[in-house]
Amino acid sequence: MSSLAPTLQAFFTDRLVRQRQASSHTLASYRDTMKLLVRFAAERRKTQPAKLEVSDLDSALISAFLDHREHECGNSVRTRNARLTAIRSLFRYAALRHPEHAEVIQRVLAIPPKRFERRLVSFLTDAEVAALLSAPDRTTWVGRRDHTLIATTVQTGLRASELIGLRTGDVHLGVGPHISCLGKGRKQRITPLTAPVVALLRSWFSEARNQTREWVFTTRSGRMLSRDALEHRLAGCVEKAGHQCPSLREKRITLHVLRHTAAMRLLRAGIDLSIIALWLGHEQMETTQIYLHADLAMKERALARTAPVNTSPGRFRPPDTLCAFLEAL
Secondary structure, three states: OOOHHHHHHHHHHHHHHHHOOOOHHHHHHHHHHHHHHHHHHHHHHOOOHHHOOHHHOOHHHHHHHHHHHHHHOOOOHHHHHHHHHHHHHHHHHHHHHOHHHHHHHHHHHOOOOOOOOOOOOOOOOHHHHHHHHOOOOOOOHHHHHHHHHHHHHHHHOOOHHHHHOOEHHHEEOOOOOEEEEEOHHHOEEEEEOOHHHHHHHHHHHHHOOOOOOOEOOEOOOOOEOOHHHHHHHHHHHHHHHHHHOHHHHHOOOOHHHHHHHHHHHHHHOOOOHHHHHHHHOOOOHHHHOHHHHHOHHHHHHHHHOOOOOOOOOOOOOOOOHHHHHHHHO
16 A cells, blocks of 8 residues: 555544544545545556555646646636645645655645635625515425524524534523524534514424424424525525515525625624624634625715815805705706
């Protein structure tokens, strides 16, 4: 067996699982990247994957792999950078086990991420939210579930993974109603609930009282919803709501857009960015500042408070009504 194979195995079992206790999402992402990289390197080096050496994965091959995934396989720049993050994590671990390959490893670690254009976040207006909430057929069990799920997401800003894994014990509807969830990066987060959402959740729990369900939002059989199922149900609601609110047809609505909507509603209510960052579970404040760039109304209010250039100071005096009439002729 080569030097790469045991290093790669130890990277997953020792570094990611035992030391870092990485989440299942991180493990799956890193696993997919390594599978693609190993197959690409084996094809380029004309050898079997198990016989690859650390030195075979030099900076030229890594750069060629990233270009291949981006240009020939259609990966976005964000996905390219995510692949590079996984590769650099592997090589930082390899640097401890194979100092004899220090030069190759340092050159790989020196590969910079690719810059990309940052688009403004998309969010829904109050009219669009109202149309989306009215789309599910509340005379059916699935419709009541979808209505409660969308209302909860718009108010709390939970991520899709947090919404899927939300357990019944995480929802507290007594004094100080809130949702407690373990979010990204294993950060425990508490999000308060408004009275309308509390009423919806109480009605939803009373309907499922006779059913033993571990999660809040499930399939008919009580199983955990998948992300694809959530996006499919949301797409159906968006299509139906588009007849009532045509502006929805011009937007690409995903569950993350509902999370952006929750943030923008808080921002427009005058909530400080630091509170919004805690609300959403952001690791850094820079992540929350994207909502400032997206809020055109806030920028217009700021512009309205500024005086035009070259304006002489003084108090405004309305003109005489007769003179104003004559000047308007």
